[in-house]
Amino acid sequence: MRTGKRGLLAVAVTVVCAITVLGAPGAAFAAPGPTPAPSTSPTARTTNPDLTPPPADPAPSEADKALEAVREKLDSLYHDAAVATDAYNAAEEKAKEQSAQLVALARKIVQGREKLDELKDRAGAAARSQYRGGGLPDEAHLLLSDDPREFLDGAGRVLQGHRATKGLLGEMTRTQQDLEQYAADASTQWQKLESHRKAKAEAQKKIEKQITEARALESRLEKKEKERLAKLQEEAARKAQTAWIGTGALDNATGQGTSAGERAIAYATAQIGKPYVWGAEGPDSFDCSGLTSQAWADAGRTIPRTSQEQWRQLRRVAVSDMRPGDLIIYFGDASHVGLYVGDGKIVHAPRPGRNVTVAGAGTMPILGVVRPDA
Structure with a gap:
């Protein structure tokens, strides 16, 4: 436990300059000693068990706060x-x-x-x-x-x-x-x-x-911290997807994909498991817009290479009107894109260190939707 906490402290200090929300420096990472009992008398501790404090472990929420800061920093760097x-x-x-x-x-x-x-x-x-x-x-x-x-x-x-x-x-x-x-x-x-x-x-x-x-x-995180960070990332994605579904965004999104859209989806899903590599557009690796542009090229439609140009040049449609094959553009600067496959999911190339995968369409902030075969 102590080794893991020291590793987490090193990362947290790097990320947020000794995170102040955790109180005293190092409180979230170093194993604290027992909380002092009301009386230092051995008799008092022995004869009245209620006065004996429980074993003190670091509060999980405090450790998670530190890892959450790491997660946010990683998201910022990869963005x-x-x-x-x-x-x-x-x-x-x-x-x-x-x-x-x-x-x-x-x-x-x-x-x-x-x-x-x-x-x-x-x-x-x-x-x-x-x-x-x-x-x-x-x-x-x-x-x-x-x-x-x-x-x-x-x-x-x-x-x-x-x-x-x-x-x-x-x-x-x-x-x-x-x-x-x-x-x-x-x-x-x-x-x-x-x-x-x-x-x-x-x-x-x-x-x-x-x-x-x-x-x-990431390399400064220890194994248990990396595992916990992965769970926090999954939890954050799940919460975001649940919140998005809860807005009713998909209540009327019952549009059927075109034959070209289905071909684009077939191409993109066939790439699942291939690594993200920036600047790549296949066949062995992809970045986000490399995947979507090649998927639609395979479907017989040439679209812009970058997510920003896809957002700028392609016809925009309301989220409630999107159909399989449409592209969902993410973040205010249109820096990410995924191919909508239906049922509230996208196939996309997430970021360095990850592979092409299927994810919830609402796990990232949606800027809008564009239609390559409008």
């Missing part, structure tokens, strides 16, 4: 990691878009240069043809002609030649302008790509920092 993960995923998606646009622009530049070279060859051929004609313009050749019919036919050819030359020069100018615009666009896209790469790297640092701190906090 911050989830926010950073969304930022990382968003930056990665943007970087992919910029890379694809750069590739497309590079192809346009290559094609434009090839076209410009061809136009220059045509212009050179025209110049060489004129040189072979003695350097005289077509108008001069016409004036030297004695045949009116030949003159008229030649006049038409001259007009066509003028138009062709003008068109050739115009096409060369436009091609050159396109190349310059492509080069400017490529420079802009490259700058955006670098910006998104930096944002992704910064988000990665935040994620790793939060997860490292959370794991260090």
